Amino acid sequence: MSQLLQSLVDALSAGATLGLAALAIGLVFGVIRLANFATGEIITAGAYTLIFTWQLGWYISIPFAIIVAVLLSLLMELSVFSRMRAATPATLLIASFGLSFLLQRVYELAFTNNVQTAPVASELAQSISIGGVRIQMLSVATILLAAILLTGLQLFLTRASLGLQLKAAAADFKTARLIGIPASRVIGLSFALSGILAAAVAFVTTVQTGAVGPTFGVPITILALVGAVIGGIDKISGALAGGFLVGFATSMLASWLPQDMSNFKDAYVFMLVIGVLLMRPQGLLIRGRGAVRT
Amino acid sequence: MSNADKGLSVVDLTVAYNGVPAVRGISLEVPAGQAIGLIGPNGAGKSSTLLSIMGAIPRGGTVLVDGVDVAGLPPEKVVRKGVSLVPEGRHVFADLTVMDNLRLGAVGRRDKSGYAEALENVLTMFPILSEFSARQAGLLSGGQQQQLAIGRSLMADPDVLMLDEPSLGLSPTAVDTVFEALDVIRGLGKAVLVVEQRAEFTIAFCNRTYVLHDGEITLTLKPEDANNVDVLTQAYFG
Numbered sequence: 001m002s003q004l005l006q007s008l009v010d011a012l013s014a015g016a017t018l019g020l021a022a023l024a025i026g027l028v029f030g031v032i033r034l035a036n037f038a039t040g041e042i043i044t045a046g047a048y049t050l051i052f053t054w055q056l057g058w059y060i061s062i063p064f065a066i067i068v069a070v071l072l073s074l075l076m077e078l079s080v081f082s083r084m085r086a087a088t089p090a091t092l093l094i095a096s097f098g099l100s101f102l103l104q105r106v107y108e109l110a111f112t113n114n115v116q117t118a119p120v121a122s123e124l125a126q127s128i129s130i131g132g133v134r135i136q137m138l139s140v141a142t143i144l145l146a147a148i149l150l151t152g153l154q155l156f157l158t159r160a161s162l163g164l165q166l167k168a169a170a171a172d173f174k175t176a177r178l179i180g181i182p183a184s185r186v187i188g189l190s191f192a193l194s195g196i197l198a199a200a201v202a203f204v205t206t207v208q209t210g211a212v213g214p215t216f217g218v219p220i221t222i223l224a225l226v227g228a229v230i231g232g233i234d235k236i237s238g239a240l241a242g243g244f245l246v247g248f249a250t251s252m253l254a255s256w257l258p259q260d261m262s263n264f265k266d267a268y269v270f271m272l273v274i275g276v277l278l279m280r281p282q283g284l285l286i287r288g289r290g291a292v293r294t
Numbered sequence: 295m296s297n298a299d300k301g302l303s304v305v306d307l308t309v310a311y312n313g314v315p316a317v318r319g320i321s322l323e324v325p326a327g328q329a330i331g332l333i334g335p336n337g338a339g340k341s342s343t344l345l346s347i348m349g350a351i352p353r354g355g356t357v358l359v360d361g362v363d364v365a366g367l368p369p370e371k372v373v374r375k376g377v378s379l380v381p382e383g384r385h386v387f388a389d390l391t392v393m394d395n396l397r398l399g400a401v402g403r404r405d406k407s408g409y410a411e412a413l414e415n416v417l418t419m420f421p422i423l424s425e426f427s428a429r430q431a432g433l434l435s436g437g438q439q440q441q442l443a444i445g446r447s448l449m450a451d452p453d454v455l456m457l458d459e460p461s462l463g464l465s466p467t468a469v470d471t472v473f474e475a476l477d478v479i480r481g482l483g484k485a486v487l488v489v490e491q492r493a494e495f496t497i498a499f500c501n502r503t504y505v506l507h508d509g510e511i512t513l514t515l516k517p518e519d520a521n522n523v524d525v526l527t528q529a530y531f532g
Contacts, residue, residue: 158394161397161401164390164394164397164398165398165401167387167389167390168387168390168398171387171388171389171390172385172387174350175381175385175387176398177350177368177369177370178348178350178369178373178379178381178385179373179378179398179399179401179402179446179447179450180369180370180373180374180378180399180401180402180403180450181370181398181401181402182370183368183370
């Protein structure tokens with residue numbers, strides 16, 4: 001029983017991390033149809049910042065990592081994607097692959113191919129015992145962080161005028177512009193929010209590993225993209241739910257598969273993904289096209 | 295500005311898709327306080343005309359709004375010059391509430407201080423929106439969504455209101471409600487440009503109706519032409 005509870009908390013934490021990463025991708029996709037693979041390099045930039053500045057104190061390091069992630073995200077938009085407004089989603093995706101590889105080489109040149117290490121928030125690596133169940137502090141912190149960010153984002157998207165504009169643009173960008181919502185404002189906002197979410201993911205994953213290399217953000221971005229697609233990347237909540245589901249399933253499989261099979265946990269997750277896409281190609285949370293109401 | 299300058303003036307408008315002309319140098323006037331119709335068969339260039347006026351697709355020619363050239367402006371800036379489009383298929387934000395849709399309509403207002411008054415006017419014109427203000431827009435009927443789409447456009451306080459097939463897919467009662475509202479909007483001194491498939495209805499309602507055929511205006515009709523079968527036949531079949 002205690003093992004089940006422990007793995008449930010771990011799975012919730014993994015789901016929360018991937019949910020945030022998928023949301024970072026989904027927010028931008030909703031507005032300009034860009035599934036930004038280079039989100040991984042924003043995560044990596046945030047992680048490097050944490051590693052190199054942690055000794056200055058968390059109150060400097062964390063805000064600095066957020067600023068770096070947001071600025072890199074906005075720079076990507078200004079220098080690359082804003083010049084490709086007429087491009088198809090497939091072309092944009094390929095461009096983001098190119099940008100991702102380019103930034104990985106830049107990180108290699110700047111920080112070498114070796115991993116950089118630092119004890120980022122090492123106190124979160126400890127475990128606590130609640131009613132006989134040992135739970136990692138990091139898992140609890142991750143779930144709390146995700147809950148705070150999602151609540152804040154939800155409040156922003158439903159209460160603030162800018163948030164509402166972003167939500168409308170993510171739902172129907174052409175109509176949003178036709179009713180007067182400025183394109184540059186909502187696109188910039190979506191990239192900035194994506195940067196904040198990527199910084200949060202960078203924090204959690206850096207605490208987990210304590211080591212960052214040039215391809216640090218790639219594995220989580222691949223899983224987050226997959227999650228966003230199966231949840232329904234067209235919808236912000238779909239991307240979030242899909243990311244959560246993939247993270248949750250991966251963690252549960254790692255905990256419960258027999259030792260000789262757990263190496264193949266990703267294969268089982270992707271089988272689940274194929275199954276979902278065969279049954280609901282539009283994504284789990286996207287409604288099918290119904291009859292037009294008159 | 296004299297009253298004669300108010301409204302929409304389109305001169306020699308052209309639109310092409312990959313070099314294939316869709317609108318071939320049309321000119322039309324939509325004076326303040328009048329409703330002007332644009333009818334024609336599918337593919338005639340009606341929607342392209344509206345979208346190009348909004349700056350949503352590239353165009354040639356001149357578009358003047360209250361005498362001001364809006365050349366090269368993106369849609370969000372054209373809205374701030376005083377033009378609103380109610381798009382074909384309504385395109386309300388289905389997951390947002392009726393009130394949020396109306397709030398978003400006000401983003402393009404030139405005079406932000408008039409928001410409360412504009413909201414009151416819209417809710418008075420369309421009482422159903424007041425009743426369902428907290429309901430998700432996607433749960434409204436087609437007629438109610440059309441009222442919301444028009445109300446959302448009015449929140450921007452446009453001088454020129456354009457509507458792309460506002461009767462599409464609506465019941466006869468809903469169509470009556472929509473056109474009664476358009477009559478009130480015209481009475482408020484706004485210039486109204488309506489693209490429609492329902493020829494007789496549009497010709498009777500509008501002060502003047504242009505017939506668009508293969509990207510060109512081939513005929514200009516008056517309300518009294520609404521029941522003239524020969525004129526209607528000529529309008530659609532040449």
